[in-house]
Amino acid sequence: MNAPDPVARLRVLAAGLRAPLYAEATLGLPFDQVWAVIADLEGELPHLVSFVREFRVPPGDSEHKTAQAVDVLGLRGPFDVRLSPGWCLMQSRLVTMGVAAAPDGPGTRLAVCGAARPAALGPVQRVYRRLLGGRRTRAFFREVERRAALR
Amino acid sequence: MDEDVRPWDVAAPLVRAAQRGDAFAMDDLLKLVTPYVTRLCTPIAPADTADAVQESLVAVFRGLRGLRDPQAVYGWVRAVTVREAVRVARRTAGETPAAPEEIARLQDLLPGVGGGELSAEVRDLLVRLPVQHRTVLVLRELEGLDERTTAELLGVPEGTVKSRLNRARSSFRKAWTR
Known part of the structure; x- marks a missing residue:
């Protein structure tokens, strides 16, 4: 097991980050179809995460990129992005977000993780928890599935 | 891993960054220690290596912030992994199959x-x-x-x-x- 599957890997990171948000779900669509939605960060992320209004990603196939996010509070900031099949880790000065996926039979196991950076102030952590609570994660999974089904 | 580079020299800066909440450093550290954790778990929990590896890694990363000396990371990873792998291996022996x-x-x-x-x-x-x-x-x-x-x-x-x-x-x- 030198390369744990991405979902197991994200579970470990969530434990390390003491992430207030971590959830998994199995979607009834094939991996490639689901991952196409996640990998299209610029086109899809604003649909999937309610507080991200705009996410600009430089073009190209590089696995490491710096994207620009604009959230509903108007905060603008660079996000470092690591993207590869089944794995997406994004980090700004304030927050970390991870999405991982692995084929699960005919469907796809999808996991999402969100955490505030420890350097950030307490209130940010609380706001983030509210923005990405349990209801939001279920909405996230539903929306990924809905948008993947359209592809 | 390169024989000339002591593994903890590679790991120590990653540990420090991970302790500050840098998810990328944590991810790099995870990749670095996973083969070592796997090597330890395989003989201890041969029937449940995947579980033992996963639970060891979770315990390692959950406890990472408490590690005072990043140079000691490998010894500490070993201690945590052995404890977890033994726990997983013992647990399996007590299970009963479904009717x-x-x-x-x-x-x-x-x-x-x-x-x-x-x-x-x-x-x-x-x-x-x-x-x-x-x-x-x-x-x-x-x-x-x-x-x-x-x-x-x-x-x-x-x-x-x-x-x-x-x-x-x-x-x-x-x-x-x-």
């Missing part, structure tokens, strides 16, 4: 197998699944227990139930469609 009549009801999970009788193929396929996979399948799919209750019943963490269930469903389907 045959319960396993028999699993046929409902399979497409194209109807009626009250368990076909020989399904029985054969189930017997070939590891005991713990059979057990989680039965508790979760047939008894309808949620993951937390299943975890309490088996005396394992909820995360293990989740991962075993994933593997059980996947190998069950794979074996069936083969």
Whole structure:
């Protein structure tokens, strides 16, 4: 097991980050179809995460990129992005977000993780928890599935 | 790993950054220690290496902030891993397989197998699944227990139930469609 599957890997990171948000779900669509939605960060992320209004990603196939996010509070900031099949880790000065996926039979196991950076102030952590609570994660999974089904 | 570079020299700066909450450093550290953790877990928990590795890694990263000396990371990873791997290996010995009549009801999970009788193929396929996979399948799919209750019943963490269930469903389907 030198390369744990991405979902197991994200579970470990969530434990390390003491992430207030971590959830998994199995979607009834094939991996490639689901991952196409996640990998299209610029086109899809604003649909999937309610507080991200705009996410600009430089073009190209590089696995490491710096994207620009604009959230509903108007905060603008660079996000470092690591993207590869089944794995997406994004980090700004304030927050970390991870999405991982692995084929699960005919469907796809999808996991999402969100955490505030420890350097950030307490209130940010609380706001983030509210923005990405349990209801939001279920909405996230539903929306990924809905948008993947359209592809 | 390069023989000339001491592994803790590579790990120490990653540990410091990870302790500050840098997820990328944590991810790099995870990649760095996973082969070592796997090497330790394989002989200690041969029947449950994947669980042992996963639980060791979770324990390592959960405790990372408390590690005072980043240079000591490998010794500390070893201590945590051995403790977790032994716990996982002992746990397995105490488990009991599901009763045959319960396993028999699993046929409902399979497409194209109807009626009250368990076909020989399904029985054969189930017997070939590891005991713990059979057990989680039965508790979760047939008894309808949620993951937390299943975890309490088996005396394992909820995360293990989740991962075993994933593997059980996947190998069950794979074996069936083969």
